Amino acid sequence: MRPTARHLITALSSAMLLSGCVRPDPMVISQPAPQQRVAAAPESEPATPKVALLDEEPEEDKAEEIAFYDLAQAFGLKVSIDLVTGRRVLRDGTNTVVVMPSTKHILINHRRFPLEGMIRWKQGTLFLPAESSAFLAEWLERRPLPQVAHDPELFDGSEPGLNDPLRRARTQPARAPRVSKATSLPSAWRINSNRRWRYIVIHHSATDVGGAKSFHASHKKKWTNGLGYHFVIGNGSSTGDGQVEVGPRWQRQNKGIDGAHAGNKRYNKYGIGICLVGNFNKGGRPTPGQLVALRRLCRALMSSYGIPARNVLKHQEVRRGHTDCPGKHFPMAAFKRSL
Numbered sequence: 001m002r003p004t005a006r007h008l009i010t011a012l013s014s015a016m017l018l019s020g021c022v023r024p025d026p027m028v029i030s031q032p033a034p035q036q037r038v039a040a041a042p043e044s045e046p047a048t049p050k051v052a053l054l055d056e057e058p059e060e061d062k063a064e065e066i067a068f069y070d071l072a073q074a075f076g077l078k079v080s081i082d083l084v085t086g087r088r089v090l091r092d093g094t095n096t097v098v099v100m101p102s103t104k105h106i107l108i109n110h111r112r113f114p115l116e117g118m119i120r121w122k123q124g125t126l127f128l129p130a131e132s133s134a135f136l137a138e139w140l141e142r143r144p145l146p147q148v149a150h151d152p153e154l155f156d157g158s159e160p161g162l163n164d165p166l167r168r169a170r171t172q173p174a175r176a177p178r179v180s181k182a183t184s185l186p187s188a189w190r191i192n193s194n195r196r197w198r199y200i201v202i203h204h205s206a207t208d209v210g211g212a213k214s215f216h217a218s219h220k221k222k223w224t225n226g227l228g229y230h231f232v233i234g235n236g237s238s239t240g241d242g243q244v245e246v247g248p249r250w251q252r253q254n255k256g257i258d259g260a261h262a263g264n265k266r267y268n269k270y271g272i273g274i275c276l277v278g279n280f281n282k283g284g285r286p287t288p289g290q291l292v293a294l295r296r297l298c299r300a301l302m303s304s305y306g307i308p309a310r311n312v313l314k315h316q317e318v319r320r321g322h323t324d325c326p327g328k329h330f331p332m333a334a335f336k337r338s339l
């Protein structure tokens with residue numbers, strides 16, 4: 001029996017419930033994993049509560065696949081089949097997606113997206129690599145950028161220390177043309193990268209304290225290359241408030257080592273992961289020092305690698321339904337306005 005989209009989403013959710021930045025629902029985490037999901041569950045989740053929860057599925061990719069019809073249904077696409085070529089054409093009125101069995105790419109609105117794996121038949125059902133859903137989400141559900149008008153979360157006057165660049169950004173005349181005054185990366189971190197960085201993905205650590213060193217130790221239990229993020233910005237607990245630490249995956253990026261922060265292969269490969277120490281779901285908020293450092297770092301990275309502001313994303317935007325990282329108190333709208 002073919003699983004329904006709901007089954008699929010449920011299965012993916014449980015398979016990917018590493019969630020990291022977001023503490024999984026305690027009820028879920030306290031339950032033993034269903035037997036059939038054991039293989040996909042993290043096997044070496046750190047047991048101590050003080051370490052950062054992991055953000056990511058293991059680097060050893062599980063070759064997750066999604067049944068074609070479930071994917072189409074999840075995105076509201078109607079399917080037609082070309083009986084001569086065997087290709088499937090999906091449409092939703094404005095978009096067209098072409099899926100050809102036994103190839104390693106899909107066409108979305110005539111644009112070709114190479115996939116990590118093959119589109120293939122299994123037991124009479126056509127399966128696509130799981131990353132296909134990321135492409136579709138990105139291209140078919142592109143959402144508008146946050147509105148500039150009002151962000152009570154940041155500007156309600158109750159927060160100390162918010163007279164920093166973010167507040168100033170709000171009072172600037174509407175969107176002056178961006179003069180490229182971007183700070184550059186410290187030379188030790190400026191890497192003549194052999195990959196095309198396209199995204200910046202922002203995380204919180206979901207811990208009150210910590211820094212690159214402690215997160216590296218906990219991630220090391222699971223991944224050979226340790227710390228999944230490229231950069232960590234301290235909150236004054238283990239490292240300085242606003243102190244930027246660079247991780248080994250950034251330094252070794254030209255050796256083919258990807259990030260392990262997004263829960264999504266595409267964003268791990270082409271997305272720079274920045275983690276702010278803190279839990280911004282439990283009432284905690286980034287410190288002004290962290291926001292200033294984040295802005296500087298983002299602007300430097302955007303400038304160095306040609307990353308547009310629209311590609312600066314919250315983790316939850318690349319991992320919808322699986323995490324609410326970097327937490328509901330992260331002031332994304334205001335932050336993006338400041339870029």
Ligand SMILES: [Zn+2]
Nearest residue numbers: 021203315325
């Ligand atoms: Zn995250």
